[in-house]
Amino acid sequence: xxxxxxxxxxxxxxxxxxxxxxxxxxxxxxxxxxxxxxxxxxxxxxxxxxxxxxxxxxxxxxxxxxxxxxxxxxxxxxxxxxxxxxxxxxxxxxxxxxxxxxxxxxxxxxxxxxxxxxxxxxxxxxxxxxxxxxxxxxxxxxxxxxxxxxxxxxxxxxxxxxxxxxxxxxxxxxxxxxxxxxxxxxxxxxxxxxxxxxxxxxxxxxxxxxxxxxxxxxxxxxxxxxxxxxxxxxxxxx
Numbered sequence: 001x002x003x004x005x006x007x008x009x010x011x012x013x014x015x016x017x018x019x020x021x022x023x024x025x026x027x028x029x030x031x032x033x034x035x036x037x038x039x040x041x042x043x044x045x046x047x048x049x050x051x052x053x054x055x056x057x058x059x060x061x062x063x064x065x066x067x068x069x070x071x072x073x074x075x076x077x078x079x080x081x082x083x084x085x086x087x088x089x090x091x092x093x094x095x096x097x098x099x100x101x102x103x104x105x106x107x108x109x110x111x112x113x114x115x116x117x118x119x120x121x122x123x124x125x126x127x128x129x130x131x132x133x134x135x136x137x138x139x140x141x142x143x144x145x146x147x148x149x150x151x152x153x154x155x156x157x158x159x160x161x162x163x164x165x166x167x168x169x170x171x172x173x174x175x176x177x178x179x180x181x182x183x184x185x186x187x188x189x190x191x192x193x194x195x196x197x198x199x200x201x202x203x204x205x206x207x208x209x210x211x212x213x214x215x216x217x218x219x220x221x222x223x224x225x226x227x228x229x230x231x232x233x234x235x236x237x238x
Contacts, residue, residue: 079137158227180227209228
């Protein structure tokens, strides 16, 4: 029985690995591991005891007791099912889960593993080199932010420059907009179409500019010019 189940698992994984969708392959492989592991355990115990009914009753009693002793792991397992079905994020996404921020490198039955960005070691939107492990149960009780997970791989980003009040703001805005357009305008234009398609699938109506724009905010003793542009989350500054 065990050999048959293991052979079936290897066959299913072999067929699955031919898929070009890495995220779907990863999620389905985890699901197969859980299903075959559970079925194999039940079948093995049943063969050893030769009493299916008694075994199922015993498992029910044990399961009831374990539910109280292992609440957090069980919540994490339930959250894994939620993550797999609803897909608030997947492997390769840049996310913030509670106070952890990074790129998802693994979604296992109990934990999500992130390649950390920002954090305590760096102040820019770059990897710190640390790996952060977050219990899946946190997803059920905390905010989850997926950067670029709303149907478009692009997000809006801003870079600010502080100038004096006496600065010619119209001239400064024009120069900054031109420089930003020369630097990232073509890349931004390529992402605008995907962003507008994703936006069209929602009831939200927003004005979407084809090129970077410059907004003005006032501080106590300065004026800040903020260049707003569309970029991939990994190319943003914050």
